[in-house]
Amino acid sequence: MSAVPALPPALPAGLLPQTPLTALAPMQDVTDLAFMRVVAHYGPPDYFFTEFLRVHAQSRPEPHILRSIDENETGRPVFAQLIGEDITHLRRTAEALLHHPVAGIDLNLGCPAPKVYRKNVGGGLLREPQRVGEILAALRAAVPGLFTVKMRVGFEDARHFEVLLDLVNEHRVDLLSVHGRTVRQMYRGEVSYDLIGHAAKRVRCPVLANGNVTSAEKAASVVGSTGAAGVMIGRHAIRNPWIFRQCRERFTGREPFRTTLAHAREYIERLYRATAFPGLAEHQHVNKMKKYLNFVGQSVDPDGAFLHDMRRTANERELFTVCDRHLLAEPDREFAPEPYPGVIARPNCEDSPSASGGCSLETISA
Numbered sequence: 001m002s003a004v005p006a007l008p009p010a011l012p013a014g015l016l017p018q019t020p021l022t023a024l025a026p027m028q029d030v031t032d033l034a035f036m037r038v039v040a041h042y043g044p045p046d047y048f049f050t051e052f053l054r055v056h057a058q059s060r061p062e063p064h065i066l067r068s069i070d071e072n073e074t075g076r077p078v079f080a081q082l083i084g085e086d087i088t089h090l091r092r093t094a095e096a097l098l099h100h101p102v103a104g105i106d107l108n109l110g111c112p113a114p115k116v117y118r119k120n121v122g123g124g125l126l127r128e129p130q131r132v133g134e135i136l137a138a139l140r141a142a143v144p145g146l147f148t149v150k151m152r153v154g155f156e157d158a159r160h161f162e163v164l165l166d167l168v169n170e171h172r173v174d175l176l177s178v179h180g181r182t183v184r185q186m187y188r189g190e191v192s193y194d195l196i197g198h199a200a201k202r203v204r205c206p207v208l209a210n211g212n213v214t215s216a217e218k219a220a221s222v223v224g225s226t227g228a229a230g231v232m233i234g235r236h237a238i239r240n241p242w243i244f245r246q247c248r249e250r251f252t253g254r255e256p257f258r259t260t261l262a263h264a265r266e267y268i269e270r271l272y273r274a275t276a277f278p279g280l281a282e283h284q285h286v287n288k289m290k291k292y293l294n295f296v297g298q299s300v301d302p303d304g305a306f307l308h309d310m311r312r313t314a315n316e317r318e319l320f321t322v323c324d325r326h327l328l329a330e331p332d333r334e335f336a337p338e339p340y341p342g343v344i345a346r347p348n349c350e351d352s353p354s355a356s357g358g359c360s361l362e363t364i365s366a
């Protein structure tokens with residue numbers, strides 16, 4: 001009897017049939033269990049991705065990242081993301097993760113932090129398509145279920161993009177997320193939706209469009225212009241955790257939920273409670289909150305007054321006093337669906353091309 005070719009594993013169904021997919025982008029120090037729970041409360045994405053698990057000879061899956069898989073009761077699938085280049089240890093880690101309730105294994109080909117790409121992992125690998133091919137082959141062989149990739153369009157430029165897309169086909173990647181910037185661009189500059197559209201035509205798997213999807217309106221326009229299967233949203237889900245619900249409403253022709261400053265105040269309170277843990281000192285907790293609030297502040301007022309005052313608080317009482325002053329004076333005023341132009345969440349990254357930057361709130365929103 002001739003061997004029957006294995007059917008490709010199916011992607012988990014989205015929350016609404018025949019509607020573009022939504023995913024929360026992996027974000028180091030952000031997309032932990034607490035944040036996933038908070039986002040799910042306001043309307044979950046179709047898919048979650050963990051922040052990257054570092055893979056090298058001594059690595060073991062980080063316990064706090066495993067919690068976001070093992071204890072995830074949001075009902076939505078979680079893909080575990082790996083970053084590394086050592087094939088033996090990538091295989092070992094993927095196999096270990098398959099004993100956890102992961103939806104699939106995702107490979108990071110995009111992290112732009114110099115300390116990461118200098119080790120030739122993350123975005124650094126985009127300079128070496130041949131090496132990418134070897135890694136994809138090994139992980140494809142190790143992962144019987146869903147194997148997904150998240151990549152940028154290139155390192156300096158998109159010169160290897162075609163070859164990389166061909167490798168995605170050759171190694172039967174099941175889902176491709178494309179951040180439409182190069183590694184050199186980090187988080188600045190235009191996102192090339194044309195290149196994302198090109199990927200969506202060229203690869204056989206569904207593509208998630210990533211980069212500056214700021215609102216439900218923008219998501220609809222990006223899906224329309226790229227032909228992508230859906231959108232992956234990062235920083236704008238920190239700013240506006242209602243965004244996945246709003247996307248579904250917009251995709252199905254309904255008016256997206258209108259958020260107010262009072263809603264934002266409630267979100268901040270929820271996030272504060274969710275991110276507390278025994279032993280976390282108050283000032284550390286407040287500093288952690290400021291990193292999220294850098295993004296939230298982009299929708300509060302057009303002159304950045306909330307951000308200005310929030311950044312100067314030193315303890316919980318001061319932080320919530322500032323929140324009350326800016327968010328509850330006019331509680332019904334709209335929490336802007338798009339960030340106010342010129343209100344910058346992360347000055348280090350946006351202002352200075354030489355900023356060390358990277359995949360961390362420490363560097364991105366300082």
Ligand SMILES: Cc1cc2nc3c(=O)[nH]c(=O)nc-3n(C[C@H](O)[C@H](O)[C@H](O)COP(=O)(O)O)c2cc1C
Nearest residue numbers: 025026027028051052211212233234235359360361
């Ligand atoms: C704080 C932060 C941490 C990030 N960490 C990761 C990561 O662990 N893995 C990854 O593939 N991308 C990471 N990224 C990149 C995002 O997943 C996403 O590609 C990028 O932010 C662009 O999407 P956005 O415009 O929707 O934020 C990170 C981004 C930020 C802002």
